[in-house]
Amino acid sequence: MIELGVMFGLMGVTAVALIVKLLRRNRTENVDGLLIEQTSRVQAHNDRVTYSSAAVHNSSPTVRGHYRP
Secondary structure (H helix, E strand, O other), rough: OHHHHHHHHHHHHHHHHHHHHHOOOOOOHHHHHHHHHHHHHHHHHHHHHHHHHHHHHHOOOOOOOOOOO
């Protein structure tokens, strides 16, 4: 019975520590930082779309490409 109390106590302390860590992390408050984050997010989205598996493997062969499967 004591082991369960210790286990739940450690889980509770860990949860509280994670909540405190998330609430105290630095957030971008100025406009420049927000614009940088937005630009990075848009670029990451564009890269995921451009270099996705479907886009890379289902493209039509080009005239210069000599690859034959």
